[in-house]
Amino acid sequence: MSPLTILNPKGGAPLVLTCEHASHFVPVEYDELGLDAEQLADHIGWDIGAREVTQALAKHFDATAVLAGVSRLVIDCNRDLTDHDLIVQESHGTRIPGNALVDEDERSRRIREFYDPYHDAIDSVLERRDEPLLLSIHSFTPSLNGRERRFDIGVLFDTCPGEADEVATILAGEGLRVRQNEPYSALDGLIFSARTHGLKFGLRYLELEINNLLLREPAQTARIVAAVARAVVPHVTR
Numbered sequence: 001m002s003p004l005t006i007l008n009p010k011g012g013a014p015l016v017l018t019c020e021h022a023s024h025f026v027p028v029e030y031d032e033l034g035l036d037a038e039q040l041a042d043h044i045g046w047d048i049g050a051r052e053v054t055q056a057l058a059k060h061f062d063a064t065a066v067l068a069g070v071s072r073l074v075i076d077c078n079r080d081l082t083d084h085d086l087i088v089q090e091s092h093g094t095r096i097p098g099n100a101l102v103d104e105d106e107r108s109r110r111i112r113e114f115y116d117p118y119h120d121a122i123d124s125v126l127e128r129r130d131e132p133l134l135l136s137i138h139s140f141t142p143s144l145n146g147r148e149r150r151f152d153i154g155v156l157f158d159t160c161p162g163e164a165d166e167v168a169t170i171l172a173g174e175g176l177r178v179r180q181n182e183p184y185s186a187l188d189g190l191i192f193s194a195r196t197h198g199l200k201f202g203l204r205y206l207e208l209e210i211n212n213l214l215l216r217e218p219a220q221t222a223r224i225v226a227a228v229a230r231a232v233v234p235h236v237t238r
Helices: 027-032 036-043 049-062 104-127 161-173 192-202 218-235
Strands: 005-006 015-019 064-068 133-140 155-156 178-180 204-211
Touching: 005 027, 005 049, 005 104, 015 036, 015 049, 015 104, 049 064, 049 192, 049 218, 064 104, 104 161, 104 192, 133 192, 155 161, 155 218, 161 178, 161 218, 192 204, 204 218
Parallel strands: 015 064, 015 133, 133 204, 155 178
Antiparallel strands: 005 064, 155 204
């Protein structure tokens, strides 16, 4: 088991993709964290469909992509090490028994074995790229805590409002219902991975949040990938 996957490491496009919640895999020693397979495969365990979108975009653009290899319930690679939800004991009403007694040694082990290698890999990729766009791919559940999220895709940004506006405008032109900084706001620090690596290397960076209802069937996913590709292409051509 690897803590990450790097796709197309020699990709030539000025685009680097990341997917922090690409997997619902739990290493065998954690005994599925006390959950069943259906729970792990739901949105609490990963971002449904985000891996497929990332893979397709990497292939379309000849871009490198870095994908996390374990479930966000083992450790969340889109959180700062100081965040309270780095390793959660409960997620949207579901108790995570395997996280109930995580001590400092276990926390350090998960950081060392899963979190640090993922972020080190992103840094290693970016060190070899000449000012790419850094794009983090995520998905969201259409209903959370009784609240319906009635849109298709969110463009999350903080320091790149121009790029966000342009991407959002093209996506809307593709017939998608688009929001900026929803369902989460980057202005509240909620795009940790993209922001951290983007600022470190002085890059343009965005995060996309896609309604996972649109990523359940291959034809739907292909439509989203095509729309995102058209929205992104002005920012990755030279």
